[in-house]
Amino acid sequence: MRQKHRLHIGLLVLLVSGLILSLTHPATVQAANSSSFDSVLIVYDSLGRGTKDEGNIEALKRLLAAFRVEVTVESIDSYTAGSLSNYSKLIEVHNRSDFTEEDSNYLTDLRSYQGDVLYIGGIPRDKLVQSLGLRAQAVEKVADFSIGPFVEKSIRLGTVYDTEQPGVERYGALKLKDASYPYGIRNGSYAYVPFIEKDTLSEIALSYVLKDWLRQKQESHYYLVFKEIYPFSDLRLLERMSDELYEAGIPFIVSVHPVFSNTDYPAMKRYINTLKYVQSRNGTVLVESPFVATIRDDGRDLNRQMEHFIDVLAEEGIVPLGMGTEMFWTYDDYFASEGMAFFDSVVLFPDTRSIHKAERNHSEAFSSSLYSVDRAYLQRYLSDDRPIDPLPMDTAFTYNFVQNEAELDNLLDSLRNSWITFEDYKKGVHKVKTGSNELGSERGSLVLNGVSLGIQASHVETSSDYEYKQHEQKSFETWFTVQNKFFIVVIFITLILFSGFLIIGYRMYKRKFYK
Structure with a gap:
């Protein structure tokens, strides 16, 4: 009864807290007015x-x-x-x-x-x-x-x-x-x-x-984006790519898949440390939309999960500046309001398979939205590799992250010899807001809760010795341990006695056979 009473009180506190947050932080929806x-x-x-x-x-x-x-x-x-x-x-x-x-x-x-x-x-x-x-x-x-x-x-x-x-x-x-x-x-x-x-x-x-x-006069730029990055990706390759691009003076963006649970596991720690290192090498982090199949339908679950991941990044000094997602998310009430609400900047990838929760016929607009293309798409219409002016809109040349060293070497060679001049995404104004943190960029600097961040980081190793399931304190644990040892000794003595009787019986039977 006491546990049920505590559970009811806890649920009531959570309900009231959620109501207060919804009233005091309505600005989590960042898609501009x-x-x-x-x-x-x-x-x-x-x-x-x-x-x-x-x-x-x-x-x-x-x-x-x-x-x-x-x-x-x-x-x-x-x-x-x-x-x-x-x-x-x-x-x-x-x-x-x-x-x-x-x-x-x-x-x-x-x-x-x-x-x-x-x-x-x-x-x-x-x-x-x-x-x-x-x-x-x-x-x-x-x-x-x-x-x-x-x-x-x-x-x-x-x-x-x-x-x-x-x-x-x-x-x-x-x-x-x-x-x-x-x-x-x-x-x-x-x-x-x-x-x-x-x-x-x-x-x-x-x-x-x-x-x-449309009477738009703003300047446009090219950006370099890598997507399909997970905690189980080859993070060593990601660090090496960051080093090589940094040395070549090429700014880049990584669109990383979020992690919604077990964020204290070593795999997540290694993921975080790698993203911190990427950020220190003039890389920009975006949060990529999760797979629709992993999103539950209960209440504002997606909103809470996305907010949690952004806050985990912020606690480690990582400042995501926007979201990478397929375009159909902007034509869905649920995804736009629950998943994209924290961001005012996006990179919209071509739809591969549209799976809607609440489809609608109108889109969400964002203050910054990059047009994602495959470099080969434009390359086939060029006669040579001479530098060209940016397209009329901000354009992201998008690559899936590589799988091995050979792919990385080929990619880096092509980027070093590219006719494209890539812009640093941080030079734009981008804002991300949760109930606990305000993140963004101003004039090339990352800003976390009003403080401009230094972006230096080094390689940090995460120990593989980790207790994945915390042990609960058990009643009579010492007594059960002694009892187990006692039974082990008894069983061992019984086996010895049984073996002795077996040997004696065998000898007696053998003598009887000879007679």
Whole structure:
């Protein structure tokens, strides 16, 4: 009864404490105030499954996230009357060439819409044609597609558009043998591109159009990110990589998987010591989203677990500056509010397998959001390794952490000889906040609870002699020990006597046999 009484009191204290924390620390949600971001509505006629257009909506969403805007995605069929008036910018994506549009709530709202419009598709609307002075040309030929330093050879074109209207901005070139047409056309609040296809040059080309159409002026940079790092990764390799990159003057980011339990085990201590060393070698730490399968559904469990891991890092002087996660987390109520709430900066990786808890059609926006790409993706559109200017958005060249020495050697060689100049993530302003700690960066320095940190660290060995399960104090432990020893002695004497009787019986039987 007394134990139950104590349990009830303990639960009551925890409940009250949780209520107080929720009231006194509502600012754990770090995704910046919604009013500080532009809102964009994407309306599409088809997802283009089974065609070359499949995945282009996802590519567009990732591009927009890198420009720090809130995005809502709706099909024309599911559009709710009156919704358009809530958005300052509209992107129409038409993937179906055979789509026959009938009067609908969307068309009714579109006629009176006064916001900015970007149209993606083969047949732009009359209002856009007039505003941009578009002239159609059916070519049905193969062309070379170029923008900035990038070139994609031999893409097939259908209808293309050009314009002679003064003051119009052109983006890229679709080059035929006898003519050249722009890929993108923009005039003020109106813009047009004929297509976007995932993982092709059009995805990058669209970013040049988006930056101007969204009226964003900030400078952009390249960053180097390593992900898929766990406590059971080869931490010796991670330390060696940190040393090599530090000596080469290459700043880098590690996106590390969180640990939610057993944080006092030696494996966790070694993990922490390695991350401290990485931080001392001009590396930046991000918290990577946990596997969805490991997340329980009870209450605010994910929120508590993420907060615990951040606080464990902070206690050791490690300052995570953001989160690395697949994009679908930003389109999920549960993940955005419970898992991402502590951060105002993210690196969004391409979705590999979307497993939602509470899917929604609008995204969470962040003050800093890096566009993650594979270096080989851009490399195939470059003719040489000459240095190039950053893309229109902050871009993270993302690598899975290596598995062995040979992979590390090849990676380090390619980075030392790279045409990319990487920026130090700490030079940006990033904030992470829990109920106990405020972490961040200012002008290249790490800050923990208002104090600028020195980042020096050395190799620290963690003893393997560890008692993984704490022994509880046992009643009558001494008595049971004596009793066990007594029974062992008795059993041993019994075995000796039994052996003696066995020998005597054998001899008696042998004598009887001879007689």
